[in-house]
Amino acid sequence: MDAFRLLTRSTRFKSAAAPGTEPAAPLPSTGKAANPQLFRTAEGEKLEAAKNRKKRKRAAAVDDEEAGDDAAELDFFQSSKRSSAAKAEASAPSKSDQDQTSDQDDGSDEDDEMDEVERRTILNSHKIKVTDLRDLDVIQPQPPITKESKKKKKKQKKEETPVLSKKEQKRARRMYPQPLTSFKELRTRYKISRRLAENVAEQGFTVPTEVQLGTLPLLLGDSCVSSKTTEEPDLLVVAPTGSGKTLSFLIPVINKIVRHHHSSQSDEHGILSIVVAPTKELASQIVNEGRKLVAGTGVKITLMKKGMRVVEREDEGEANVLDEDSEASRSDDEEDDDKPKKARSNAPVTKSDILVTTPLQLVNALSAHQTTTMARLPLVRSLVLDEADVLLDPLFREQTLGIWRSCVHPDLRVSLWSATMGSNIDDITRSTIKERQDDIGQTTQHPLVRLVVGLKDSAIPNIEHKLVYAATEQGKLLGLRQLLRPTAATASDVRLRPPFLIFTQTIPRAIALHSELKYDIPAEAGGSSRIAVLHSDLSDSQRSEIMRDFRKGEIWILVTTDLLARGVDFRGINGVVNYDIPNSAAVYVHRVGRTGRAGRAGGIAVTYYTKEDIPYVKSIANIIDVSEKLRGTEGKKSIQRWLLDSLPDLSKNDKKELKKHGVKARQVSKQLGKDKEGEGKGMRGTRISTKSGFERRMENRKKGAIEASRNRKANASRGAEESDNGSWKGLED
Ligand SMILES: Nc1ncnc2c1ncn2[C@@H]1O[C@H](COP(=O)(O)OP(=O)(O)OP(=O)(O)O)[C@@H](O)[C@H]1O
Numbered sequence: 001m002d003a004f005r006l007l008t009r010s011t012r013f014k015s016a017a018a019p020g021t022e023p024a025a026p027l028p029s030t031g032k033a034a035n036p037q038l039f040r041t042a043e044g045e046k047l048e049a050a051k052n053r054k055k056r057k058r059a060a061a062v063d064d065e066e067a068g069d070d071a072a073e074l075d076f077f078q079s080s081k082r083s084s085a086a087k088a089e090a091s092a093p094s095k096s097d098q099d100q101t102s103d104q105d106d107g108s109d110e111d112d113e114m115d116e117v118e119r120r121t122i123l124n125s126h127k128i129k130v131t132d133l134r135d136l137d138v139i140q141p142q143p144p145i146t147k148e149s150k151k152k153k154k155k156q157k158k159e160e161t162p163v164l165s166k167k168e169q170k171r172a173r174r175m176y177p178q179p180l181t182s183f184k185e186l187r188t189r190y191k192i193s194r195r196l197a198e199n200v201a202e203q204g205f206t207v208p209t210e211v212q213l214g215t216l217p218l219l220l221g222d223s224c225v226s227s228k229t230t231e232e233p234d235l236l237v238v239a240p241t242g243s244g245k246t247l248s249f250l251i252p253v254i255n256k257i258v259r260h261h262h263s264s265q266s267d268e269h270g271i272l273s274i275v276v277a278p279t280k281e282l283a284s285q286i287v288n289e290g291r292k293l294v295a296g297t298g299v300k301i302t303l304m305k306k307g308m309r310v311v312e313r314e315d316e317g318e319a320n321v322l323d324e325d326s327e328a329s330r331s332d333d334e335e336d337d338d339k340p341k342k343a344r345s346n347a348p349v350t351k352s353d354i355l356v357t358t359p360l361q362l363v364n365a366l367s368a369h370q371t372t373t374m375a376r377l378p379l380v381r382s383l384v385l386d387e388a389d390v391l392l393d394p395l396f397r398e399q400t401l402g403i404w405r406s407c408v409h410p411d412l413r414v415s416l417w418s419a420t421m422g423s424n425i426d427d428i429t430r431s432t433i434k435e436r437q438d439d440i441g442q443t444t445q446h447p448l449v450r451l452v453v454g455l456k457d458s459a460i461p462n463i464e465h466k467l468v469y470a471a472t473e474q475g476k477l478l479g480l481r482q483l484l485r486p487t488a489a490t491a492s493d494v495r496l497r498p499p500f501l502i503f504t505q506t507i508p509r510a511i512a513l514h515s516e517l518k519y520d521i522p523a524e525a526g527g528s529s530r531i532a533v534l535h536s537d538l539s540d541s542q543r544s545e546i547m548r549d550f551r552k553g554e555i556w557i558l559v560t561t562d563l564l565a566r567g568v569d570f571r572g573i574n575g576v577v578n579y580d581i582p583n584s585a586a587v588y589v590h591r592v593g594r595t596g597r598a599g600r601a602g603g604i605a606v607t608y609y610t611k612e613d614i615p616y617v618k619s620i621a622n623i624i625d626v627s628e629k630l631r632g633t634e635g636k637k638s639i640q641r642w643l644l645d646s647l648p649d650l651s652k653n654d655k656k657e658l659k660k661h662g663v664k665a666r667q668v669s670k671q672l673g674k675d676k677e678g679e680g681k682g683m684r685g686t687r688i689s690t691k692s693g694f695e696r697r698m699e700n701r702k703k704g705a706i707e708a709s710r711n712r713k714a715n716a717s718r719g720a721e722e723s724d725n726g727s728w729k730g731l732e733d
Pocket residue numbers: 036205206207208209212239240241242243244245246247418419566567568569571593597598
C-alpha cells in the first residue's frame with residue numbers, strides 16, 4: 001500500500017520514477033543508512049581503514065583464523081561464534097564469572113597507540129573538537145617552587161607578566177584523544193564486559209558514529225589498559241541530532257556498573273547511575289535502549305514512576321525492600337501509571353542500578369512530604385543529563401541542580417549531552433562542580449572536557465529545508481492541506497510523505513489542528529485513525545499508546561507540541577512540519593532533527609511563517625543557511641542572500657521573551673487555555689480554522705437558533721406533561 005497515494009487521494013501519483021526521469025531520492029523511512037557518520041574525509045577514512053586492517057590481521061592471527069576476511073567488519077565481535085561458544089560454556093558458571101574470565105581471552109590492542117598526527121587526522125576528518133575546560137594553570141602546571149625559582153619569578157614579574165594570547169590558550173586547551181575506529185575496540189582495547197559487547201554487536205551497528213568515536217574512549221578511559229591510563233572526565237558533549245548519543249552514554253554507564261558488581265564494593269546495593277531526560281517519552285525510550293544493552297549483564301535499568309521510592313528516608317519509617325527483577329524486565333508498554341498507586345511509604349525502595357527519570361519525578365521522590373531538604377543519593381557514580389541545555393534552562397534548572405547536589409559520592413562523574421548548548425551551560429557546569437567539591441571537601445580536580453561534533457548548534461546537513469511564507473493563519477492551513485493533496489507534488493517542489501510530525505506552539509493549537517485535519521484522510525486509507533495528537537495534557541497511558549501506534553506505522557501523521565521536539569527517535573520519519581515557527585533556533589534544530597537520523601537521507605522540514613512571525617524568522621533562516629553550507633549544495637540553496645539581509649534582527653530581550661512564551665499572537669491566557677477547541681472569543685490568535693470570521697458568526701447564529709427552538713419545544717412538551725400528570729404521586733424515595 002502506498003501511504004502517500006492513499007493519503008493524498010491521488011490517482012496520478014506514481015511511486016516509481018517514469019522512464020527517463022531521475023529516480024526518486026531514497027526516503028528516510030526506507031531501509032538503513034549505509035554509513036551513519038555525517039562527516040569524514042578521504043584522508044581520515046584511509047587512515048582508519050589501515051588501522052582496522054592491521055587490527056583485523058592481528059586478531060585473526062590470535063584466533064588462528066583466516067586473515068583479510070571482509071566480513072569481519074560486519075561481524076565485529078564475531079558474536080555469533082563466540083557468543084554461542086560462550087553460551088555453551090555459560091550453562092555452568094554465572095554471568096559475572098563469564099565476564100571476568102573473558103576479559104583475558106580477546107586479542108589486546110594495548111600496543112596500538114596512535115601518534116598525535118594520526119589522532120589529529122582522524123578527529124579532524126570527523127569534525128570532532130575536544131577541549132580541556134579546566135583552569136589553564138591546572139592544564140599547564142607550573143614547575144615546583146624553589147628559592148631560586150621564587151627569585152627568578154619575582155624578577156620576571158617585574159620585567160613582564162607572561163600572558164598567553166587567546167590563540168595560545170586555545171591551543172593549550174585542545175586535546176587529541178585516541179578515537180575509536182571500530183566497535184571491536186570496545187572489547188579488545190577498552191575491555192568492556194563481554195556480554196555488553198555482544199549486546200552492542202547484536203544491534204547490528206557496523207561503524208561508530210562521530211560522537212561514539214570521540215566519547216567512548218574518553219568515558220571508558222580509566223579501564224583502558226594502555227600505558228597512558230586516563231582518568232574518566234566530567235564531559236560536555238554537543239553532537240548532531242540522531243547521531244547516537246544514547247549509546248555513547250549508556251555503554252560506559254553499564255560497563256562501570258558491571259565492574260562495580262565485580263569489585264570489592266559489590267555488596268553496595270542501590271542506585272549507581274542516574275539518567276535525567278526532560279520528557280517521559282524520552283526517558284522511556286532510553287530505558288528501552290538500555291534494556292537491550294543490559295541483557296545478561298546483571299545490571300538493572302528502571303524507569304522512574306510516580307510513587308516509586310528511591311531512598312529510605314528516616315521520616316518514612318522502615319521500608320520493605322523487594323526484589324524488582326520483574327520490573328527490570330518489563331517493557332514500557334506495560335506501564336501502569338494510571339492505576340491507583342500504593343501509598344508511597346508502602347512501596348519498595350527500588351533496587352535498580354540505573355534510574356532513568358524526568359527531573360520533577362525524581363525531585364518529588366527525593367523530597368517526600370514536600371519537605372525542603374532533599375534526600376541524598378550516596379552511591380551514584382554517574383549522572384547523565386540528556387538534553388542538558390533544556391535541563392539547565394530556568395524551567396528545569398533548580399530541579400536538575402537539586403538532583404546533582406543530591407549525588408554526594410566523591411567519585412561522581414557527570415556528563416551532559418545535547419545537539420545544542422550555549423556557553424552558559426559550560427559556566428553552570430563548572431560552578432556546580434566547584435560547589436560540590438567545596439561541599440564535600442574535595443581538593444583534587446578531575447578533568448572537565450568538552451567534545452563538539454560538527455558545527456555547534458547547527459541542523460544536520462542531510463535535511464531539506466523549506467521556509468514558506470503563508471501570510472496568515474488561514475494561509476498556513478491551506479498550505480498544509482495542499483501539501484497533502486496530489487497536486488502538491490506538481491504545484492510546488494515540496495513532497496511530504498508519511499509518516500511525519502507537525503509541531504504547533506501550544507496544546508490548544510495542536511488539538512485544534514488535529515480536529516481540522518482528521519477528516520482529510522480518506523476512509524480507504526484508514527480515515528481519522530491515521531492522524532493523532534500528542535501533548536502533555538493526555539494521560540501517561542494515552543501518550544504511550546499513541547507513541548506505540550506511531551512507531552508501528554498505524555498512525556501516519558502526528559500533531560504535537562515541543563513535547564516531542566527533543567530526543568525522541570522515530571527511525572523513519574520522512575518529514576517535519578513546523579506549523580508554528582519554533583520559539584528559538586535551538587528548538588528548530590531539535591524539531592527538524594526528528595528526521596534524517598543515524599545518517600539517513602532525504603528528510604524534509606517545512607516551516608510556515610505569517611506576517612506576525614517575520615521578526616522571528618532570521619535565526620531559523622540562518623540555521624538553514626549554515627546547514628546548507630555544511631552540505632555543500634552549490635546552487636540548491638533555499639535561503640537567498642537577499643532574504644537573510646532583509647529579515648530583521650531580534651533583540652536579546654525579544655529572543656528571551658520568544659523563548660519563554662512563543663509568538664505573542666498565539667499565546668493562550670490561562671483562563672482561555674481551558675477552552676481547548678479554540679472557540680472562545682479571546683482565542684482568536686490561537687484558533688485554527690479555514691472558516692472566515694463571517695462564516696463562523698453565521699454558523700454560531702444558526703446553532704443558537706436551533707438550540708433555542710429545541711428549548712422552546714422541550715419547554716412546551718414539559719408544560720403539557722405537567723398538566724397531564726397533575727395528580728398526587730406521593731413522595732420520592
Ligand atoms: N553506530 C551506529 N550505527 C547505526 N545506527 C546507530 C548507531 N548508533 C546509534 N544508532 C541509531 O541512531 C538512532 C539515533 O540515536 P540516538 O537516539 O541516540 O540519537 P541522539 O544523538 O540521542 O539524537 P537526539 O539529539 O535527537 O536526541 C537510533 O535509532 C540508534 O539506534
